[in-house]
Amino acid sequence: MLKLDIFLSALANGLMTGAVYALIALGLTLVYGVLHIINFAHGAMLTAAMFAVFICHAWLGIDPYLAVFILTPLFFGLGYAIQRLVISPASHGDDSNILLVTLGLSIIIENGLLMGFRSDTRSIDVPYGFSVIEIGNLFLSTPKVIAFVAAFVVAGLLGLLLVRTDTGKAIRAVAKERTGAALSGIDVEHIYAVTFGIGAACLAIAACLLMPTFLVNPRAGNAFVLVAFTIVVLGGMGSIGGALIGGLIIGVVESLSGLYFGESLGQIGIFLIFILVLLFRPTGLFGAKA
């Protein structure tokens, strides 16, 4: 009986962490789907967002759930500027250059944070940090439940944005056929930057949802970056629904294998999934055949 309880709570925890993973992966997969680039700085940008949440709370006294309304537009703007002013001009449109430029960005962000905040691990202290919701024998951390629900809401909103709005339609047009979109008068560079901005905004939301229960240090993003990549390849590069399901799967795999094999082997499990998917099914479990 007890064993089942532990299993169920690990499962629930995995699902909830997985939803936030999915949110992180959402930005990555969207950027891949539209720009066909791999943003290596995604993890470092998440760290930066987590520090921004920390600053809002510790210095300005703003609750993380309120900070989301400040940081989301702020990170959208930052993302827009980074793509428009750094990545696009520096990479000359070459794939491996983009990879190197975003690697450079991740080094700068990560170590810039290290310069500013040293390598100490920080957390924020909110009154609801340890509150739980009780369902039967399950005790679920309230902030994690909020994160779980919010991740789905954000994914839904993102889907609506892509389907309903003109910008969303332009984004999908550019993703499908860049030249055609450009010929029909869409400013492709602008759409690229908007997409990158949306990716960064997703990170800001994820950071606000994560911080009540997670710790942050300048290297925190590293733990997320390969996880996010794994989710993206698992779900199929560029697929939003795939990212959502992939996130949940990875969250559960990590949580359960951590329970049965210990934490570090759980991590190996994720990397092995990543490698196996890339080697044997690079279009992902749900992706269309290339």
Add this chain to the structure above:
Amino acid sequence: MSPLLRIEGLTKRFGGLLAVDDACLQVEAGSITGLIGPNGAGKTTLFTMIAGFAEPTQGEVFYKGERITELPTHVRTMRGIARTFQIVQPFAGLTVRENIAVGAHLRHRARADALAKAEEVAVQVGLEPLLDRPAHALTVAGRKRLELARALATEPQLLLLDEVLAGLNPSEIRDMIPVVRGIRDSGVTILIVEHVMQAVMSLCDTVYVLAEGRMIAAGPPADVARNQRVIEAYLGQGAAARLRDGAAHA
């Protein structure tokens, strides 16, 4: 004597689309054989299967009487089959000389020998003055010659040319034709794919016509040019009749 290259019942299916349907073709040693057809006829698909860049769904490819249907590209090149690309694929960062030397290395291990061979081939195709130019600085005509030179440097017995004349202006085509003839005269058998008819007609000993994936005619260029099905394939249904009527009225 058996032909140098023979394909039998070659078929390629992409999902529901039949790109090449049961195609047969022979290339006699020492000849220039043409494969023509309107756009989208399946010429390039057929060509890539002969060169080993795509595997056929059905059918066989024989070279010197041996079955080579599944041989990888580089092994075919080793056996003496070289190809050019319709969309030229230069090694953009290298010089013309270095580009050709990559091909020459196939039969010349030492760098000096490969470079000497490269120079020799450059003379043959008229690229000699451009040997030390970077490949990305060449004109379209220059790049087409470079394609030819690199393939020749592998010292092939059978040369597969994929639209080497496409994209050239009439005077460039006039310059290119003697180069292709010269290659044949040096003992290399040529299979040339084109969709421009005239140039091919003057070059080839035998012409095959592919339309909608099927081989619709084969024979000496003069016969093929009069073939009704060929005219219709190029100009549309009923064109042959209209032409005949037009001639009768005149």
Add this chain to the structure above:
Amino acid sequence: MKDKTLLLIAIVTLALALLPLGFESNVVLNFLAFAMIITLAAQGWNVLGGFGGQFSFGHAAFFGTGAYGMALLQVRFGVNAWLAMPIAIALGAAVGYAIGFLSFRARLRGSYFALVTLAFAEVFRISANVWSFTGGAAGVLVPLKLDPWNMQFADKRLGYWLALALVALVLLITHRLRESRFGAQLIAIRENEDAARALGADALAVKLKAIALSGGITAAAGSLYTQKFLYLDATLAYGPWISVEALLAPIIGGIGTIFGPLLGAFLLLGLGEVTKTFFANLLGGARPGADLVVFGVLLILCVAFAPRGVLGLLARLRGRGA
């Protein structure tokens, strides 16, 4: 032309060999020895990434294998250091071949190849961190027994010269590479894989040869690291920073050139020292991470403005001057 490069290799090697005769400073000797280790790791990366165009983000997998191989062969199996080094290098080459076999057969290129190599390196890091054979999180300590027989030198200059000898050997190997059929085909594959195949290059075989050579060279750097510091743990040997440094040096120095990795390693380490000193002395207090921020900026600037690194920039300036 050929002789000029050989002559240059001889001059550079000789100059580097004479450097430590002038002074006895430990700081400078450590700097030089470390620069040689980074150069070797970078030379390994450059064979695959620079000449072959396959960008790996996981060269730590080879560095760490060389380092752990060197340490464990001595500590666990009592193998003499001079014998352990070639075995460690062979292990690095084997790991390279294995990773290459899996990735290249799956036709991974570009970003996908970069990511999969990174993931492989991480699997190695975490495994080394938990496996008791590799010393787990505590790492491995090679007992200090100063004796040339153990490849441990009381005179630090000997260690430096050994590393320099390996660097010079790799300079010669890359020079030979550029003059060989293998090198020509490797470069052709970098420029256009389909065209290279059409000209008779067996792309898979050439890339496998390149990644094995690359892995072996970078593993040599790892084995030198073990002998210099006599201590290892998973993050030191397999950490992502090793992979980054292995690619930064050639990209900054001159990707796909013979001397690029060497120049880049000196530039990187030199710039790192300057930045650290600058913050420590002028801005009142060391700032960890400052040197790495500079590296990151440099990487982006190189990609944007100097795609052939500093050597390419110099060549361009000379071309304009002439």
